[in-house]
Amino acid sequence: MTDALTKRPLKLNLIGAGGVGTTLFRLFSGCEGVEVQDIHGRDPERLARALAFIGSGRGVGDLAAMRAADIWVLAVPDTRIGEVAGALAALSPPGPAVAVHCSGFMPAQEMAPLGALGWSLASAHPVMTFADPAAAAEGFAGTFVGMEGDADAVARVAPVLEAVGARTFPIRDGGKPLYHGAAVMANNLAVVLQAVAREAWAEAGVPAEIAAALNKGLLDxxxxxxxxxxxQAALSGPAARGDWDVVTRQGNAVAAWHPDAAVAYRNLSLLARRLKQTGGTRQPVPEETPDDSKRDGR
Incomplete structure (x- = not known):
């Protein structure tokens, strides 16, 4: 993989020495036709660890010291993307180049100050967890990466990601908030439900090791x-069976123990009934009443 015009390796810069950026750049460092160049980090110790993990690149503590690159990756917290893009744009770095951030929620246009300089903008969100960068790098092959932004930026960044095993796919313009909401529900909130279930089993007297095994067996x-x-076909349980008396009584028991969890239980039970009967969660079922919506905190 090389720059199409100069036939030289693509130069990549990274801003942000956290889990996502260091994982990607560790993978890029072993990719033919790609040159990992400058790695920016504000914390010297964290930056040193990132460089050791990536295995290539030059550590930089000052944005102004970063060299020109073909692709700049902004792997910073969502709320700092605009700030960092603005700070970088204020330095008038050589370009135009491609800027890409890794947020699942923010659109590529969050980096608009760089777009005003003529840069092409993209977002690339790997749908996986980066809690352990070493494990993430080891298991990255086959990871889905949602992309949106300027067509030329996406076309430039996607092959680099695919070269290290990513499976890229498009997200429609304006669809990022719902896209990321889906990821949160499928992953993060599912983890919260497992925690609530373990707490409920503990309250019911189930030994911790048995509760963990129950979680694993049911999840698998x-x-x-x-x-x-x-x-729809996989769903089972009292709401799916239409046993609303059990749902109501069980919801009351959960409410007496954990009122916040009861709100989730009742709302999800309502959606479960819709899913089983209609194949989706948005369409009310015939027997649903206004009282259902009020009771379920809707």
């Missing part, structure tokens, strides 16, 4: 069934 079976059958 659920994942297999959803993959094989789809959500």
């Amino acid at each position: 079976a659920t994942a297999r069934n959803v993959d094989a059958l789809g959500p």
